[in-house]
Structures are given as structure tokens and as C-alpha cells.
Amino acid sequence: MASLGVRPLLGAASDPGAQVLAADGAPNPWFDPSYVTDNWHTIVGHLGQHVRLTVGAVLLGTLLALPLALLARRTRLLSGPVLGLSSVVYTIPSLAMFAFLAPLTGPLSATTVLIGLTLYTLVILVRNFLAGLQAVPDDVREAARGMGYGPARLFLRVDLPLALPAFMAGLRIATVSTVALVTVGVITGNGGLGQLIVGGFNANFYRAEIVTGAVGCVLLALLADVLLAGVERALTPWTRARA
Known part of the structure; x- marks a missing residue:
């Protein structure tokens, strides 16, 4: 990162031992193209980590949320507990989440951040997936069963297409939310672009x-x-x- 630099105040140069530095006088623009060009490889590296953590968390969250939503739709009594558990997980602060995960993942690392982000996606994905599945008309499903559709074919040919708009809405919200949440990984040194934000404050x-x-x-x-x-x-x- 380019150095901010400092310069002595007027009148202080005559006494080197009592020189006062004025950091406020150094150039410190809100946007500096030279910073981007000089640190391009570092920025791209943080961006790549940000993308990997976001994509990984949303994919893993989807793999966990879909079975939970199917289970909640299948057994009405489990709907409340499943939604409640995912909501409780989302209320856990990131620092506490990492502390809970540390005994399982070992030293704080990108894996710790990935697991935490995955758990945070569940409150959005489970709710949207369940809402989409519950919106599929019962008479349509019954008609498909009458045509000989088994559970797998019923899901792929009937449930999934009709619930897809709700599924995609959940994925969009979860993805945007996760992009923001990745920055909390700075406390483990794996915060993607958040490393630049914290680095700027530290500099x-x-x-x-x-x-x-x-x-x-x-x-x-x-x-x-x-x-x-x-x-x-x-x-x-x-x-x-x-439309």
C-alpha cells in the first residue's frame, strides 16, 4: 500500500529534536486510482477469496436448506421448530459463532468463516424454500400422483418448477446478504474485501x-x-x- 507520508510543521525544522509531524497535511483522497493500480494483485486476491466464501456458503446452505424445507413441508409439526432453529442461529453474533465453531474447526481459518456463513444463510433459504414448496397447489400434486409420478419425479417435474421463483428469490437475498457478511471474517484474517476496509482504518x-x-x-x-x-x-x- 502506498505510504501516506508526513511532513514537518512550519517553524519546527529549526529544531530537529522537537520536530512535529502533521499527518493531516498528507494527501488522503477518498478515491485514488493509483492505489488500485499499485495494489491490483492484492485487491484481486481479496476479491477472489470474497467470491469463494460467498459461493461456497450459498451452495452449502442450499444443500442443507432444501432437505430441511422438504421435511418441514412433509411434517407440519416440524415446520415451526425448523424455522425457529434457523432463526436462532441467525441471531448469534459473528464473534460468538466463531467461538462456538473453533473447537470443531481448530484454529480460526477460512473454514471457520465458511461454516459460519453457511449457517447464516439458512434463515433466508429455509423460509423461502418452504414458502415455495407450500405454494404448490395440492390438486396439482394429486393429479401428478394419479398420473404415476413417484416422489423424485413429482419433485423434479412439479414441485421444483412451480416453487422455482421463490427458490431464486431466496438465493438472491441470501447471496447479497452473504457478500456483506463475508467482511466479518476479518477477525480471522479471511474477510475478503473486508481486509481492505480494516487495513485502511489501521493505516x-x-x-x-x-x-x-x-x-x-x-x-x-x-x-x-x-x-x-x-x-x-x-x-x-x-x-x-x-407478465
Whole structure:
């Protein structure tokens, strides 16, 4: 990172032993293109980690949330406990979450952050997946069973297509939320673009580094949402025809 630099105050140069440094006089712009170009490889490295943690957490969360939603839809008595448990997990502060996971994962690492982020996605994914499954009309499912559809075929050919808009809405919200939450991983040294934000504060409030990290997170969230919206549009052509 480029040094901010300091300069002596006027009148202090005559006495080197009593020289006073004025950090406030050093250039400290909110955005500095030279910072981005000089630290491009570092920024890309943090961005790559941010993307890996986000994608990994959402994928793992999906693999956990879908069976839980199917179980809650199948057994009404479990709906409340499943939703309640996922909500309770989301209320656990990140520091406490990492402390709970440390005995399982060992020293705080990217794995610790990934597991924590995965658990945080469940409150969004389980609710949206369950809402989508419950919105599938019972008469449609009964008609499919009457046509000889088994459980797997019923899910793939009936439940999944009809619940897909709710599924994709949950994935979009969970992804954008996870992009923001990745930054809490800075306490383990695995915070993606959050490392730039904290690094800027540690470097005497270096604004260019802080803004680069913050703007990078915002742009990444917007890009992920646009990409998922495109995927949803491609997978649900009947919604466009109806609109």
C-alpha cells in the first residue's frame, strides 16, 4: 500500500529534536486510482477469496436448506421448530459463532468463516424454500400422483418448477446478504474485501483503501444479484409470458 507520508510543521525544522509531524497535511483522497493500480494483485486476491466464501456458503446452505424445507413441508409439526432453529442461529453474533465453531474447526481459518456463513444463510433459504414448496397447489400434486409420478419425479417435474421463483428469490437475498457478511471474517484474517476496509482504518484512516473495499463489496453484491436475476429469468420463461 502506498505510504501516506508526513511532513514537518512550519517553524519546527529549526529544531530537529522537537520536530512535529502533521499527518493531516498528507494527501488522503477518498478515491485514488493509483492505489488500485499499485495494489491490483492484492485487491484481486481479496476479491477472489470474497467470491469463494460467498459461493461456497450459498451452495452449502442450499444443500442443507432444501432437505430441511422438504421435511418441514412433509411434517407440519416440524415446520415451526425448523424455522425457529434457523432463526436462532441467525441471531448469534459473528464473534460468538466463531467461538462456538473453533473447537470443531481448530484454529480460526477460512473454514471457520465458511461454516459460519453457511449457517447464516439458512434463515433466508429455509423460509423461502418452504414458502415455495407450500405454494404448490395440492390438486396439482394429486393429479401428478394419479398420473404415476413417484416422489423424485413429482419433485423434479412439479414441485421444483412451480416453487422455482421463490427458490431464486431466496438465493438472491441470501447471496447479497452473504457478500456483506463475508467482511466479518476479518477477525480471522479471511474477510475478503473486508481486509481492505480494516487495513485502511489501521493505516491512519487511509480513505482510498477503505473506499476500494467498500465499493468493491457493493459492486460484487449488485453483480451477483443481476446474474442470479438473469438465471431466474432463463429458468422461468413462463413467468415472462404471463407478465
